[in-house]
Amino acid sequence: MLDLLLCDSLPSDDEAWGDVERFVDRTLRFYSLCGVTGNAVLDDDELILAADIALRFVKNYKEPSWFKNTAVFTLAIASRKPFKTPLPEAFNPIRSEQNIVLGLLESLYWLNGAELMTQEGHKKIVSPIQFSDHFFTELVQAIAFASQNFEGNFQEADDRSKACLLALIFESIAYKTNNHIPYKNNSLMDCAQCYFLPDFKPSKPEVTVKV
Amino acid sequence: MTNPSILPINAHYKLPAAQRTDLSRRLKDIFSRVPKNTVATGNSKCIQNKEKSEPVPAWWVAK
Numbered sequence: 001m002l003d004l005l006l007c008d009s010l011p012s013d014d015e016a017w018g019d020v021e022r023f024v025d026r027t028l029r030f031y032s033l034c035g036v037t038g039n040a041v042l043d044d045d046e047l048i049l050a051a052d053i054a055l056r057f058v059k060n061y062k063e064p065s066w067f068k069n070t071a072v073f074t075l076a077i078a079s080r081k082p083f084k085t086p087l088p089e090a091f092n093p094i095r096s097e098q099n100i101v102l103g104l105l106e107s108l109y110w111l112n113g114a115e116l117m118t119q120e121g122h123k124k125i126v127s128p129i130q131f132s133d134h135f136f137t138e139l140v141q142a143i144a145f146a147s148q149n150f151e152g153n154f155q156e157a158d159d160r161s162k163a164c165l166l167a168l169i170f171e172s173i174a175y176k177t178n179n180h181i182p183y184k185n186n187s188l189m190d191c192a193q194c195y196f197l198p199d200f201k202p203s204k205p206e207v208t209v210k211v
Numbered sequence: 212m213t214n215p216s217i218l219p220i221n222a223h224y225k226l227p228a229a230q231r232t233d234l235s236r237r238l239k240d241i242f243s244r245v246p247k248n249t250v251a252t253g254n255s256k257c258i259q260n261k262e263k264s265e266p267v268p269a270w271w272v273a274k
Contacts, residue, residue: 010239013235016238020226020234024224025267028218028220038220039217040218042224048234052237056241059245063257065257109263117258
């Protein structure tokens with residue numbers, strides 16, 4: 001469903017429905033491979049609402065990054081809770097947070113292999129993004145709090161800060177396994193080093209402040 | 212829960228007709244009022260990954 005967020009213009013009905021259906025298919029496959037049998041319960045209305053919230057939010061950005069798209073998508077799924085079937089016991093203590101887990105996994109699915117057109121050229125996330133069980137659990141719990149009153153309102157500082165902070169988390173974990181992705185030009189951070197190293201000489205000329 | 216679907220785990224999902232209509236209506240509304248003053252992110256633009264837009268393979272269905 002994240003592909004829906006990338007549309008620059010109104011997609012055809014078939015495209016839009018297909019984007020949503022493929023996402024649900026991946027979640028069903030995941031349930032199946034994790035050993036869940038029988039049926040899964042899905043609230044279709046909430047699924048559509050999640051798509052609506054996420055798309056409406058990202059349309060406020062000019063060329064949002066993959067990290068922002070995945071963050072908003074995860075928060076939208078986490079807040080609308082379309083998936084009603086808990087994960088298997090192997091996912092304790094987060095098995096009842098299936099919406100957050102599925103939102104996160106779908107986000108990683110799209111981030112892995114994602115191509116980014118940055119100010120420093122074309123870059124690709126080539127190594128799978130990974131983290132520890134501890135990080136996974138803490139992240140799910142943090143998103144559970146963040147999504148409690150997330151309404152996808154771009155004008156609300158609360159909603160916007162949650163989306164921005166989660167995007168930064170996605171960006172940080174992507175950098176961890178993909179050293180080539182971070183920006184190389186960091187003149188601002190060069191200057192910031194003075195705080196820790198008084199003898200450090202920034203590479204840029206000194207800035208004089210006119211009073 | 213207003214409209215739950217009971218989905219067999221080993222089957223492809225199809226969005227019900229009512230939700231298809233609802234999604235199409237919402238998308239038309241969103242794209243008809245895309246904000247004029249969008250916020251520049253100053254970082255990376257997404258590139259669509261066609262490979263991932265392909266349907267989920269059927270190998271896991273009908274076990």
